[in-house]
Amino acid sequence: MPTDSKQTIHPRTGMDVDAFREDIKQHLQYTLAKDQYVSTEWDHYHSVVMTVMDRLHDRWIDTQQGYYQQKSKRVYYLSMEYLIGRLLDNMLVNLGLQDVAAEAIEGLGLDYDELRETEVDAGLGNGGLGRLAACFLDSMATLGVPAIGYGIRYDYGIFDQDIEDGWQIEKPDLWLEYGYPWSIVRPRKKYKVQFYGETNASKDKEGRMHFDWVNTHKVNALAYDTPIPGYRNEVVNTLRLWKATSDEGFDLKSFNQGEYIDAVRNNLLEENISRVLYPNDKVFKGQELRLKQEYFLVSASLQDAMQRFKKQFDDLRKIPDQMAVQCNDTHPNLAIPELMRVLMDEEGLEWGPAWDIVTQTTNYTNHTLMPEALEQWPISLMANLLPRHTQIIREIDRRFLNTIEVAGSGEEGDKKDRMRIISNEMNARVRMGNLGIVGARKVNGVSELHSNLMKKTIFRDFARQFPEKFTNVTNGITPRRWLRQCNRALADLISDRIGDDWITQLDQLRRIEQFSEDEEFQDSVRQIKLANKKRLAAYIKKERGVSVDPHSIFDIQIKRIHEYKRQLMALMHAITLYNRLKSNPGADIEPRTLLFAGKAAPGYTMAKLHIKLINNVAEIVNNDPDVSDTLRVLFLPDYSVSLAEKMIPAADLSEQISTAGMEASGTGNMKFALNGALTIGTLDGANIEIREQVRPENIFIFGMTVDDIEHKRREGYEPKEIYDSDEELKQVIDQIHEGYFSPEDPDLFHPITNALLNEGDYFMVLADYRSYVEKQAEVERVYKKKDEWCRKAIINIANMGHFSSDRSIRDYCERIWDVEVD
Ligand SMILES: *Cc1c(COP(=O)(O)O)cnc(C)c1O
Numbered sequence: 001m002p003t004d005s006k007q008t009i010h011p012r013t014g015m016d017v018d019a020f021r022e023d024i025k026q027h028l029q030y031t032l033a034k035d036q037y038v039s040t041e042w043d044h045y046h047s048v049v050m051t052v053m054d055r056l057h058d059r060w061i062d063t064q065q066g067y068y069q070q071k072s073k074r075v076y077y078l079s080m081e082y083l084i085g086r087l088l089d090n091m092l093v094n095l096g097l098q099d100v101a102a103e104a105i106e107g108l109g110l111d112y113d114e115l116r117e118t119e120v121d122a123g124l125g126n127g128g129l130g131r132l133a134a135c136f137l138d139s140m141a142t143l144g145v146p147a148i149g150y151g152i153r154y155d156y157g158i159f160d161q162d163i164e165d166g167w168q169i170e171k172p173d174l175w176l177e178y179g180y181p182w183s184i185v186r187p188r189k190k191y192k193v194q195f196y197g198e199t200n201a202s203k204d205k206e207g208r209m210h211f212d213w214v215n216t217h218k219v220n221a222l223a224y225d226t227p228i229p230g231y232r233n234e235v236v237n238t239l240r241l242w243k244a245t246s247d248e249g250f251d252l253k254s255f256n257q258g259e260y261i262d263a264v265r266n267n268l269l270e271e272n273i274s275r276v277l278y279p280n281d282k283v284f285k286g287q288e289l290r291l292k293q294e295y296f297l298v299s300a301s302l303q304d305a306m307q308r309f310k311k312q313f314d315d316l317r318k319i320p321d322q323m324a325v326q327c328n329d330t331h332p333n334l335a336i337p338e339l340m341r342v343l344m345d346e347e348g349l350e351w352g353p354a355w356d357i358v359t360q361t362t363n364y365t366n367h368t369l370m371p372e373a374l375e376q377w378p379i380s381l382m383a384n385l386l387p388r389h390t391q392i393i394r395e396i397d398r399r400f401l402n403t404i405e406v407a408g409s410g411e412e413g414d415k416k417d418r419m420r421i422i423s424n425e426m427n428a429r430v431r432m433g434n435l436g437i438v439g440a441r442k443v444n445g446v447s448e449l450h451s452n453l454m455k456k457t458i459f460r461d462f463a464r465q466f467p468e469k470f471t472n473v474t475n476g477i478t479p480r481r482w483l484r485q486c487n488r489a490l491a492d493l494i495s496d497r498i499g500d501d502w503i504t505q506l507d508q509l510r511r512i513e514q515f516s517e518d519e520e521f522q523d524s525v526r527q528i529k530l531a532n533k534k535r536l537a538a539y540i541k542k543e544r545g546v547s548v549d550p551h552s553i554f555d556i557q558i559k560r561i562h563e564y565k566r567q568l569m570a571l572m573h574a575i576t577l578y579n580r581l582k583s584n585p586g587a588d589i590e591p592r593t594l595l596f597a598g599k600a601a602p603g604y605t606m607a608k609l610h611i612k613l614i615n616n617v618a619e620i621v622n623n624d625p626d627v628s629d630t631l632r633v634l635f636l637p638d639y640s641v642s643l644a645e646k647m648i649p650a651a652d653l654s655e656q657i658s659t660a661g662m663e664a665s666g667t668g669n670m671k672f673a674l675n676g677a678l679t680i681g682t683l684d685g686a687n688i689e690i691r692e693q694v695r696p697e698n699i700f701i702f703g704m705t706v707d708d709i710e711h712k713r714r715e716g717y718e719p720k721e722i723y724d725s726d727e728e729l730k731q732v733i734d735q736i737h738e739g740y741f742s743p744e745d746p747d748l749f750h751p752i753t754n755a756l757l758n759e760g761d762y763f764m765v766l767a768d769y770r771s772y773v774e775k776q777a778e779v780e781r782v783y784k785k786k787d788e789w790c791r792k793a794i795i796n797i798a799n800m801g802h803f804s805s806d807r808s809i810r811d812y813c814e815r816i817w818d819v820e821v822d
Pocket of ligand 1: 083126127128131558559560639640641644665666667668669671
């Protein structure tokens with residue numbers, strides 16, 4: 001070491017081990033006031049984060065200055081959810097500092113893996129939709145897209161899930177308990193968001209009508225910024241999350257009247273807006289607080305965007321050249337009437353020019369076709385909370401209806417009723433999807449199948465009227481987190497063979513297909529998979545006290561618990577295997593470990609009962625010496641991004657078994673295949689595109705297609721007939737029904753068997769059961785041939801290039817945002 005080493009250390013910016021290590025020490029002592037004797041794991045983690053933040057800040061400032069100077073068109077991504085998980089690894093990988101940080105940390109006698117595990121997941125989302133937004137942030141930064149992600153800084157993210165006696169118990173998610181060092185509060189970035197009040201109409205001197213929204217209730221939106229670095233490209237974008245605050249309670253009037261405490265307590269009502277993430281996935285509940293949250297996000301974000309625009313431009317007609325607003329589902333679709341209101345009531349534009357701007361600027365991504373998920377706000381509720389917006393929506397609807405030509409009667413005659421934004425019924429509702437289509441420039445679905453179904457089913461009238469508005473952008477995942485970070489050994493093996501360009505050009509993975517039959521490569525892939533399985537087994541042993549055999553098939557279904565995702569079907573297969581082993585102890589069944597994880601919405605009784613059934617089946621299977629060497633079933637609690645990062649690299653088999661037509665895309669399916677798991681799945685969502693990419697012989701597809709299902713529903717589906725004609729199926733259902741898995745409460749699972757047999761089995765579990773069980777037998781046959789399995793796994797990895805979220809973002813830039821990327 002040179003004697004003048006002190007001079008070579010660049011505090012706060014140095015990218016070498018010495019500088020990094022010294023800064024960790026500095027932060028521990030001078031920011032946190034701790035020494036080696038009293039510092040905790042959290043202090044060490046915190047010091048490391050601040051050391052990383054130091055290295056982000058100059059890049060962050062430079063990036064933002066660059067966007068300003070170049071007058072770049074901005075992308076405003078509006079999402080109620082960001083499921084970003086932990087950031088330490090992500091930040092270090094993208095800055096190219098992972099090895100430097102690890103060495104610096106070890107040099108201080110600390111453990112890098114332990115530090116990484118100290119971070120709490122930022123769980124500001126329910127599932128796929130929120131995780132998509134997080135992957136898109138990473139890709140937008142990596143591609144240098146001038147984007148800002150806007151969202152809400154919930155005090156409580158998605159609840160923590162405990163399992164007690166097999167039941168899901170929800171606990172509050174205290175992710176901010178010790179502070180969140182990845183964000184910086186911007187005390188002066190504060191906007192007023194208005195609610196309630198009424199509208200006043202007046203005429204100006206030229207006789208033009210003018211509307212004012214008055215006597216409103218005001219809440220502050222306060223900005224918290226998190227830097228989002230691109231992968232080794234010096235770009236740092238922003239995730240800006242709004243927190244609701246109030247300052248109106250401190251007025252002198254209340255103070256003097258001795259109502260100080262009451263006035264301060266009222267602040268809490270305002271602050272409730274950003275208190276908690278609604279834990280429902282794909283189901284609409286018309287609660288006022290949720291509508292408040294949605295408008296809060298939209299209003300604060302558009303004020304921020306408009307302020308940025310007006311600093312550099314004064315011609316409002318330039319807005320579409322300078323902004324693209326992307327609404328992640330209908331949740332932020334109030335952006336349409338809000339931008340109208342701002343342009344007319346605050347900027348003085350007339351309806352026509354304002355509408356031209358809005359319909360060239362905002363875009364809407366549809367995430368589901370399921371009717372129970374579609375947002376439809378009672379107009380009375382909306383008119384009370386947002387009177388001016390309701391007026392504007394009525395006017396948008398009125399003008400839109402005038403453009404619809406109705407030819408004839410019947411189906412065609414009902415067209416207007418289907419297309420109206422405000423439904424024509426007793427308790428009229430605002431259909432946020434219809435509003436999105438009428439007001440947006442582009443509307444996209446999230447896989448080829450889903451986008452086509454959208455045009456053929458729920459939005460068919462709109463697709464005929466505005467064919468040019470509809471497009472598809474198939475979802476993707478970021479290869480940084482979902483391969484480079486979560487499966488370093490596999491990432492390094494791939495880079496050894498083909499270099500590391502794949503990290504930003506995932507199509508390059510094609511070049512490993514040439515090694516799919518290379519014995520040495522296969523061996524390495526297998527060893528890495530086994531090591532990942534052993535690591536997961538150790539985790540399961542530690543967390544659940546259950547031993548699982550790393551040589552068994554790791555068969556994994558992890559995702560929200562939802563009837564359409566059919567966790568029940570995977571479980572019924574496990575019960576089938578159990579029954580075969582019980583009646584024939586020597587049955588030739590490949591050892592298998594079936595792992596589930598996922599949260600159920602707290603009010604979704606059926607999904608919670610499914611969790612209980614999984615746990616009860618697990619209890620019986622795992623404790624039965626006749627079968628437990630061959631079959632294990634386990635539910636891992638508290639599914640999260642971090643748990644996904646542990647489980648996915650260890651998977652042999654990926655369960656993607658939704659009822660065809662119901663999973664819009666899926667992204668879990670992509671993560672598994674990228675990590676060398678084979679998929680068993682239905683022809684649904686992006687599974688179809690995965691099949692095209694990996695070729696049909698390298699994926700296990702079974703079950704009914706969308707057309708089969710439509711046909712079956714039309715001709716009258718009779719689940720009872722299937723039950724009566726399939727002995728194994730009948731046994732499984734009877735066992736569930738008769739309390740084989742709940743001897744202490746034999747009727748416990750009747751709601752499940754009733755749904756299947758007496759209530760029409762809406763998700764068609766019985767109809768697909770036999771083809772699923774047969775396909776699982778094929779899985780076993782292939783798994784026994786280790787080389788063939790491994791060859792298929794390599795082919796899967798090699799053909800996942802299409803599913804990089806970098807590709808998705810390029811598609812958005814080209815098809816929707818009109819933003820150039822190179
Ligand atoms: C990817 C991901 C999802 C989405 O999974 P699907 O299988 O597509 O439903 C949900 N939750 C987490 C934590 C994820 O990482």
